[in-house]
Each structure stands twice: as structure tokens, then as C-alpha cells.
Amino acid sequence: MTVNTTSEVAQGFTSAAADADRSYDPRLAELARRAAAAGTVLLTNDGVLPLSPAEPVAVFGRVQIDWFAVGYGSGGDVNAVYTTNLLGSLVEQGVAVDAELASTYRQWCNTQEPPTEEWGNWPRFYPEMEVDEELVSAAASRARTAVVVIGRAAGEDRENVLEPGGYYLTDTEHTLLERVTAHFESTVVIVNSGNVMDLSWAEELGVSALLLAWPGGMEGGRAVADVLTGIAEPGGRLTDTIARAYADYPSAGNFGGQEFNNYAEDVFVGYRYFETFAPEKVLFPFGHGLGYTSFDLSQAHLDAASADTDVTVWVRVANTGPRPGATVVQVYRGAPAVGTLPRPSRELVAFTRTRVIAPGEAQEVTVSFPRERLAAFDDDGRSGHAHAWVIEAGTYPVHVGTSVRQTIEAGAVVVEETEVVEQLQEALAPNPAVPFDRMTVARDADGRARVGWEAVPTATVDLRERILAHLPEPIEPTGDVGIRFSDVVAGRASLEAFVAQLDVEDLAQLTYGDVEMNSPLGAPGNAGAFGGLTEHLRALGIPPVITTDGPSGIRVSAYASLLPCGTALASTWDEALLEELATLHGQEMLRKGSDVLLAPGMNIHRDPLCGRNFEYYSEDPLLTGMAAAAVVRGIQSQGVSACPKHFACNNQETNRIYNDSRVSVRALREIYLRGFRICVQEAGPFNIMTSYNQVNGQWAHYNYDLVTTILRGEWGYRGNVITDWWMRYAPDPIFPRLQDSATRVRAGVDVLMPGGVTWSSKRADGHDDAVLAGYSPDDTSGEHLTLGELQQTALHVLRMAATTPAARAAAEA
Numbered sequence: 001m002t003v004n005t006t007s008e009v010a011q012g013f014t015s016a017a018a019d020a021d022r023s024y025d026p027r028l029a030e031l032a033r034r035a036a037a038a039g040t041v042l043l044t045n046d047g048v049l050p051l052s053p054a055e056p057v058a059v060f061g062r063v064q065i066d067w068f069a070v071g072y073g074s075g076g077d078v079n080a081v082y083t084t085n086l087l088g089s090l091v092e093q094g095v096a097v098d099a100e101l102a103s104t105y106r107q108w109c110n111t112q113e114p115p116t117e118e119w120g121n122w123p124r125f126y127p128e129m130e131v132d133e134e135l136v137s138a139a140a141s142r143a144r145t146a147v148v149v150i151g152r153a154a155g156e157d158r159e160n161v162l163e164p165g166g167y168y169l170t171d172t173e174h175t176l177l178e179r180v181t182a183h184f185e186s187t188v189v190i191v192n193s194g195n196v197m198d199l200s201w202a203e204e205l206g207v208s209a210l211l212l213a214w215p216g217g218m219e220g221g222r223a224v225a226d227v228l229t230g231i232a233e234p235g236g237r238l239t240d241t242i243a244r245a246y247a248d249y250p251s252a253g254n255f256g257g258q259e260f261n262n263y264a265e266d267v268f269v270g271y272r273y274f275e276t277f278a279p280e281k282v283l284f285p286f287g288h289g290l291g292y293t294s295f296d297l298s299q300a301h302l303d304a305a306s307a308d309t310d311v312t313v314w315v316r317v318a319n320t321g322p323r324p325g326a327t328v329v330q331v332y333r334g335a336p337a338v339g340t341l342p343r344p345s346r347e348l349v350a351f352t353r354t355r356v357i358a359p360g361e362a363q364e365v366t367v368s369f370p371r372e373r374l375a376a377f378d379d380d381g382r383s384g385h386a387h388a389w390v391i392e393a394g395t396y397p398v399h400v401g402t403s404v405r406q407t408i409e410a411g412a413v414v415v416e417e418t419e420v421v422e423q424l425q426e427a428l429a430p431n432p433a434v435p436f437d438r439m440t441v442a443r444d445a446d447g448r449a450r451v452g453w454e455a456v457p458t459a460t461v462d463l464r465e466r467i468l469a470h471l472p473e474p475i476e477p478t479g480d481v482g483i484r485f486s487d488v489v490a491g492r493a494s495l496e497a498f499v500a501q502l503d504v505e506d507l508a509q510l511t512y513g514d515v516e517m518n519s520p521l522g523a524p525g526n527a528g529a530f531g532g533l534t535e536h537l538r539a540l541g542i543p544p545v546i547t548t549d550g551p552s553g554i555r556v557s558a559y560a561s562l563l564p565c566g567t568a569l570a571s572t573w574d575e576a577l578l579e580e581l582a583t584l585h586g587q588e589m590l591r592k593g594s595d596v597l598l599a600p601g602m603n604i605h606r607d608p609l610c611g612r613n614f615e616y617y618s619e620d621p622l623l624t625g626m627a628a629a630a631v632v633r634g635i636q637s638q639g640v641s642a643c644p645k646h647f648a649c650n651n652q653e654t655n656r657i658y659n660d661s662r663v664s665v666r667a668l669r670e671i672y673l674r675g676f677r678i679c680v681q682e683a684g685p686f687n688i689m690t691s692y693n694q695v696n697g698q699w700a701h702y703n704y705d706l707v708t709t710i711l712r713g714e715w716g717y718r719g720n721v722i723t724d725w726w727m728r729y730a731p732d733p734i735f736p737r738l739q740d741s742a743t744r745v746r747a748g749v750d751v752l753m754p755g756g757v758t759w760s761s762k763r764a765d766g767h768d769d770a771v772l773a774g775y776s777p778d779d780t781s782g783e784h785l786t787l788g789e790l791q792q793t794a795l796h797v798l799r800m801a802a803t804t805p806a807a808r809a810a811a812e813a
Contacts, residue, residue, distance in 0.1 A: 036216030036223030050230030063151030073156025078553030084221030154194025194614030270619030293321030336394025485541030513755030522546030523593030525557030528754030582634025625678025646691035742774025
């Protein structure tokens with residue numbers, strides 16, 4: 001199927017693609033449209049929406065034409081087959097858009113090109129047309145309802161800022177809203193933004209409806225038009241809390257630091273903070289979102305469960321409104337009244353979407369969650385069980401509802417004696433040389449929770465001893481005995497027997513990608529390749545593995561589908577829809593020559609100013625992990641691979657390649673690693689990408705505890721781990737004879753991507769030589785890399801390479 005790119009609704013992408021093929025899968029486009037509508041969040045509505053088909057509507061704001069379909073950077077620079085905007089989509093659907101006003105905006109936009117899109121200097125907003133009282137008054141004489149569109153861009157390598165045109169409205173935008181709300185009977189405001197921005201003006205100006213439209217990809221304009229006209233429900237629910245003021249966010253005082261950020265709010269991220277300490281500072285609560293009908297939840301009850309069974313919640317959901325519709329049922333755990341571990345007052349433990357329920361009808365909804373979701377992580381032993389997931393004795397209320405606030409109590413789980421869910425070991429604790437305090441729960445004279453502070457537990461483990469005690473055993477080398485990689489893929493030989501044939505040079509080569517992006521071994525515009533990069537490795541049957549960005553579409557030189565951003569997808573709270581969308585996306589990967597999609601982005605929305613939040617899902621790790629697992633399952637069902645990123649704590653763009661995320665082990669376990677763990681254990685991604693930043697003093701791509709102790713050791717991950725593109729080079733702080741990529745391999749990070757050295761040159765013609773330089777076959781002390789470590793890396797890389805279409809085709813030949 002092709003599109004007419006000359007129409008107003010379907011805008012051709014401005015970047016030239018290497019091919020002229022604009023064909024696409026209409027099923028994928030339709031699912032993208034559905035997902036964008038399902039992720040659109042209706043925050044307020046006095047009844048003006050959906051729009052009446054016969055009523056004229058005056059549409060203001062240049063973003064109705066210059067629509068933000070996606071964010072910028074590696075997560076957004078897709079050569080889209082087409083994009084849509086709001087004005088064209090409303091006209092296409094037959095809405096009685098005020099023609100005179102629309103013509104004025106078209107003419108003005110034709111003469112006002114949007115700001116240039118340069119890497120790391122993305123425009124945060126497009127300057128708005130000045131609108132005088134006369135123009136607004138004239139439009140109000142022709143229509144009773146106005147729609148005003150406010151837009152904000154977001155992008156990699158650039159934060160949002162506390163300035164007009166960033167987090168705040170510009171004077172021109174504020175004046176526009178003042179004049180429109182003063183002249184029109186009803187004013188609908190659409191915020192088309194990749195970031196949460198200040199919305200306090202909506203209360204101040206008394207808008208009739210407020211709609212949050214995340215960048216929805218190539219069908220985003222049509223999806224919002226569907227929602228405005230009632231063709232589709234505004235299905236989205238907030239994945240973040242929206243506070244009344246930026247200063248109200250618990251991260252506000254510790255975000256954006258050049259050298260480091262103390263994650264002082266600890267586990268009290270987002271709604272965990274607001275619901276515990278500051279409910280009055282919330283403008284729109286986590287999980288909130290309206291539809292075009294209303295629901296009543298009743299008869300909630302639960303099976304309290306034994307220690308060996310899930311907790312099951314039953315609730316009756318009745319449609320009490322005028323239209324068919326669906327809603328999201330959310331289940332939250334309350335905090336026990338007593339206990340040694342300070343707990344947020346509420347934590348999400350389960351969710352599901354109802355089916356579409358007709359007016360006057362009801363659905364009996366059942367939601368279950370593992371009992372272990374009642375646990376907290378003890379990082380200092382105060383519960384009597386240090387470095388363990390613990391369910392302390394006490395009563396845990398269970399609440400069910402349609403947001404973190406709109407709930408009814410379903411009952412409680414009573415824990416008679418403290419239970420140890422999982423006993424672990426100390427790992428990844430902060431450096432004692434840089435101590436800091438973390439937020440905790442204190443009580444006032446009336447027993448109400450207030451913010452308290454305590455010192456963060458710091459590292460005591462001897463990491464050198466841990467590493468040396470767990471060096472992998474080598475596979476006895478055999479030399480070439482005639483086993484080819486196709487034999488492994490076909491099941492005729494073991495992967496270990498194949499690796500035993502490889503010499504040290506081959507093993508070292510497998511730890512590097514193909515020098516630069518756009519590898520000649522793959523589709524033009526690819527992000528890089530790894531695996532069979534040399535003639536000798538390819539002669540053994542190892543294929544090159546081709547990677548492409550990214551979360552919102554396949555970023556190659558050819559045209560490709562542009563999908564809703566990560567926040568839009570998570571706002572659907574619909575795992576089945578995400579998996580279905582990702583399945584078709586995986587089919588497009590096959591057509592475009594991508595073996596590995598560098599997605600999904602999984603970092604936590606710690607602060608609303610993070611420029612890359614649009615790629616990520618939520619402030620909540622459970623929602624993040626479940627959404628990511630659905631995407632991974634869908635992609636990998638088609639025989640290609642996902643690559644969740646950025647592991648871990650990549651929560652700001654400011655100086656991200658050097659910044660140190662200083663965070664307690666408890667916050668790491670409960671917030672920043674938990675989503676990745678859920679994704680690994682629910683979906684089994686074949687690849688994972690580390691982050692640029694340091695985690696408690698060590699870069700993620702050198703971090704043994706992060707990758708080997710936790711990811712591989714505790715979670716059982718057997719896949720391939722790659723770096724983000726162009727890692728930081730540094731000497732090994734523990735083993736003086738190692739540096740750079742040798743440290744990376746020892747940490748368990750398999751492949752340097754894209755493989756070349758761009759920001760800190762080591763060798764002009766390619767990658768660093770640290771792996772071979774750090775290897776010594778005669779040293780059994782562990783001061784050098786060992787054969788077992790190189791072979792272990794090869795096993796990870798080749799296990800992934802065996803899943804590729806090229807490897808499967810060779811095995812079947």
C-alpha cells in the first residue's frame with residue numbers, strides 16, 4: 001500500500017531516503033493509530049469532548065500543522081513513510097473546522113519554517129503566531145468551541161529547561177490561551193509534547209478540556225482527531241505524576257548535575273513520594289485518565305493467599321455512563337502500620353484493561369499478582385536480613401481502582417511472620433568515599449508521615465576477591481575440527497565445541513563491533529554490526545549481526561514506519577496491544593534488514609526535565625517492565641531481536657557520558673533495576689545495552705556487579721550485552737594490567753559498539769587493542785584476562801548470532 005504524500009493529512013518526511021519505496025504494512029499503520037489514540041490522556045473534560053460533528057470548531061496554534069510526531073535523536077530520526085498533522089486529520093474526518101482561521105495558520109506556517117533540527121540542539125518549541133483580539137473575536141463569532149494546540153519537542157542529548165518555551169508557556173502562548181478562553185464558550189487544549197510540562201495554567205484559565213497527546217508517530221495526527229471526534233476513546237492513563245510545580249518533584253534538587261547526582265529521594269520516586277508525603281502538591285495523579293463514559297468499581301475482595309500462591313483481587317466494573325468504553329483497573333499495595341523498612345504508602349502491584357463494556361453493563365475483573373510484590377529490599381540488615389527481599393510481618397492493605405487516588409479497598413494480606421523472599425549478596429553499593437543521605441519516613445506527633453533523612457549504606461565488599469573467585473573455567477581448545485556455525489544452529493554440534501576451535505584473535509574480534517556506524521555488511525544507514533565481521537569468522541559461518549535504532553521505528557536510509565513514542569505506548573497500559581504492535585514491527589525489521597532493534601528504552605522517569613523521557617515508559621518500574629516485556633516478546637516472536645536499554649540509571653542527558661548516578665542499593669533494586677529484571681525474566685531479550693553513565697562510581701560498561709553479579713548471576717541472563725555507542729575509556733581501578741575493553745570484558749559486557757573509537761582515539765584505523773593486550777595465557781593469577789573470559793564472551797555473542805535470520809537460513813540450506 002502507498003500513500004498520497006501531497007495531501008495535507010499525510011506529510012512526506014523531509015529527509016531523503018536511499019530508496020524511493022514508500023510501501024508499508026497498513027496493519028502496522030492501523031495498530032500505530034490505535035495505540036496512539038489509546039495512549040492519549042484526557043486529563044479534564046467538562047463535557048465538551050467528544051466534539052459534536054455538526055458544530056464548527058476554531059483551531060488555534062501552529063502545532064496543529066507543525067505537529068510533533070516523534071522526539072529527536074536516535075530514538076526518533078526515522079525516514080518516515082509519511083506523517084500526519086491535526087488540522088489535516090480533522091478536515092479529513094469531516095469536522096467543520098473554521099476555514100478562515102485555518103487558512104490564516106496555513107499561510108503563516110508556510111512562511112515560518114520550524115527551527116533547524118541539529119543534533120543535541122533540538123528546538124524545544126516552535127515560535128507561535130501572534131494572535132490579536134480581533135482575530136480571536138472574529139473566529140468566536142463563527143464557532144462556540146475552540147481547540148488550542150501547544151507543542152513541545154524532546155530529544156537526546158538535551159534536557160528540557162525551566163524557561164518559557166521549555167517547561168513553561170511562552171508569553172505568546174499564554175496570551176493566546178487567555179484570549180481564546182475569554183472569547184469562546186468552550187476551549188479544548190491539546191498538549192502535544194514528549195515531556196511533562198507545567199500545566200498549572202489549565203486551572204488558572206479554566207479550560208474546558210485538557211488532552212495530553214504524546215508524539216504518536218506517523219498516525220499521531222489522525223489518532224488525536226479520532227479522540228476529539230469520539231471515533232476512539234482517549235484510552236491513556238498517566239504513567240507519571242503531574243505536580244503543581246516543578247519544585248514539588250522529589251528529584252528537583254538533585255537533577256542535572258554535571259559530575260554526579262545523589263538519588264536522595266531514594267525509593268520515593270514519583271507517586272511513591274507524593275502519596276506518602278505531599279498529596280496536596282499533585283495536579284494530576286499517577287494512573288489518572290478520563291474516557292467518554294464513567295465507571296463504578298464495587299464488590300472488591302481478595303484471596304489473601306498463602307506464602308506459596310498469588311494474591312488474587314476480584315472487582316466488579318460497571319459502565320455507568322452514556323457510551324461503551326473500557327478502563328484500566330489498577331491494584332496498589334498499601335504499607336503496613338509497623339515495620340523496620342520505610343515504605344511508600346502505595347505501590348503498583350498489578351493492572352489490567354477491561355474489555356469494552358456497554359452502558360449499564362458490568363464486567364467481573366480478576367487480577368492476580370505474585371505475593372513477592374509485597375516485599376521490600378533491605379540493604380542494611382535492619383529487618384534482620386541484610387541484602388534480601390523481605391516481606392515484614394504486618395497487614396498490607398490492597399486497593400483497587402482507576403488511578404492511585406481513585407480506589408476502593410479490596411481487603412488486606414496479613415503476614416504473621418517476616419518472610420525472606422530472596423536472599424542475595426551485597427552488590428553495587430555506593431562508594432564510602434562519597435557518602436550521602438537518603439529520604440526516609442519519619443512521623444510527626446500525630447503519626448502522620450513526614451520526610452526524614454538517614455545515611456545511605458555504602459560498600460563493604462571486596463570486589464577484587466569476588467571477581468577472582470568467579471572467573472569462568474576455560475573450554476579446552478581443540479583447533480579447527482571442522483564444526484561450522486550452521487552445525488551449531490542446526491543442532492548437530494554444541495556451541496561450546498564450536499568455540500573451542502576459535503583462537504585468541506578470533507575470540508578478541510568477537511568483542512568488538514564493526515568500527516563505525518553504517519556497516520557495509522548490512523542495510524544502508526544501520527547503526528553498526530557485530531559477530532561475523534572478518535572474512536575468517538564469516539568463513540566459519542558466523543553471520544554479521546546488523547543493529548538499527550530505535551524505539552519509534554527502524555532508523556535506516558530506507559523509508560520505514562514511524563511508531564508512537566515509548567511514553568505513548570506505556571500510557572495505554574495495554575500489554576496485548578503493545579505485543580501485537582511489536583510483532584508487526586518485527587516483521588518490518590525482517591523486510592528492512594535489521595537483526596537487532598535497539599529498543600525498548602526502559603529508563604525510569606525520575607525527573608520531568610529529562611530530555612529523553614519520551615523514549616521511556618514511566619516513573620513506575622512495574623509498568624516499565626511489563627510494557628517492555630510485551631514489546632520484546634512481540635519483536636522476538638518474528639525471529640529478530642530486541643535490545644532493552646540503557647542499563648542502568650541513565651536518567652538525564654546532561655553530561656551523561658561522565659555523570660555518576662549515586663543511588664542506594666535499595667533504590668536500585670526496587671526502582672532502577674526492577675523493570676529490567678521483569679523484562680529479562682518475562683521476555684528473555686537476546687541483547688541488552690548498557691548506559692553511558694557511571695553507577696556508584698563505575699561506568700556501566702565496566703560494572704562487574706551490575707552485569708555479572710546481578711544481571712547474569714542473580715537474574716540468570718544468558719544473552720549478549722553491548723555498550724552504548726562509543727564507551728568511555730579508562731584504566732581498570734582493581735586490576736592495573738587491564739584497561740579499556742579488557743575491563744569491559746571482565747565486567748561481562750560482551751561487545752563494544754559500534755566498535756570504532758570516535759571520542760577518545762586509541763587507534764586511527766579501528767578499535768582499541770586492550771583485549772589482546774590484557775590477555776596472558778601464562779598468567780593464572782587473574783591479573784590478566786583469561787581464556788575462559790574470552791570464551792564466555794564468545795558464547796554470549798554467538799548464542800545471539802544463532803537467532804538471526806541469516807544463521808537460521810544457513811542451517812537450513
